[in-house]
Amino acid sequence: MNSIHPSAGIAKRLAAHRSHVTFAAITLVLSACGGGSDDNCLNNGTCYTVGGSLAGLLANSSVTLQNNGADNLVLSNNGGFSFNHTVDESRNFTVTVLTQPVGQACTIDHADGSGYGPSDENVDVNCTPNSHSLGGTLNGLAPGTTVTLQNKGANSLTLAANGGFRFPTNVKYGDAYSVMVSVQPSPPTRACTVTNGTGTVPDSDLSTVMVTCQ
Template sequence: MRIKTGRVAGISFLMASALLALSACGGRVGGGGGAGPGPASSFTIGGTTSGLSGSVVLQNNGGDELSISANGGFTFAAALTNSSSYAVTVLTQPAGQTCTVASGAGTVAGANITNIAVTCAANTFTVGGTVLGLSGSVVLRNNGGNDLTVSADGSFTFSAPVAQGSPYAVTVLTQPAGQSCSVANGTGTVAGANVGDVTVSCAANTFTVGGTISGLSGT
């Protein structure tokens, strides 16, 4: 049986066209035009902690909790994709301290987030009490400074707070004219609450009256 030359040429042309089409599709029959896009890039969220003296627990976006026990850099475990939002907050404060977060919220913009600042400081509390029996003006002092002039009976509070765990010592710097004031409960250590039980009691100065007897021969 003889095959005509024209038919052979036509078959060869069709086979060549099919091979070219297969090559253009990446050599895969029924393929989707090559490999699909790779995984989206992800970026870390972190920053720096300063002033910490205990342990603080941070969280990002309401989860991904991170416990930190030393000052320095930190990074959350979960990375975020580009254009994702982040919001870093304090979940658990350290004992005796309060930590605040700066630059803690934003949107990932093609780079790791490293500028979140967590600053911690000791909790502070006021020191004060009550003055009784005062008829002039008395000057009180706490811890060798922070002077306070009081001119009437009633409550008083020093302007400078005292840090958690720190001592306080209230004394009388200047007595009122004609009176002497004494301090009760004036020393101690701040223990997680305002101090309000210092008592300053004032009273008029008293003096003895006396003299000399001479020439007495009886009682």
């Protein structure tokens, strides 16, 4: 009876050791391919990370990317990024913008796997602020006279008639604007003043600047 118990104990220890080795091997495969790998990637053991670099995103903003219509990735800072899920050796991937940041438009270079192959540096996401018009209404300008406006000391606009106006150069979301009278009406029959002339550009056209001559 006593000679049987040691053999049984050895068998149990060997079985436990084999289970431990098997678990460790599975863990190694998962860590090599990434916890988000798909089945094909895990089956053939070749896994590739899809990622790249984000530039131009404004502070306190975020953009949401997708890979192959899923695997949502929310980015709030410029710099390198990687999707959570890897892809298999076919290297098929397509990166798209699911949600644009407020006031910006993000575009993607090297968005798919054809000709590039996924890596941490190939997908380039570039964000630029949206462009909007800046204008308003002029009232009280005497006939036969003109008034010249500027935005931030440049972008001059000379007006010869009352009514709506718009600067020739658009402004960008998030930028500051400051409209002023650079040249008063000539001949100087009336002086013009500006109200609602300063602020930060919203994500829409601006038409609230008021120029009144009296």
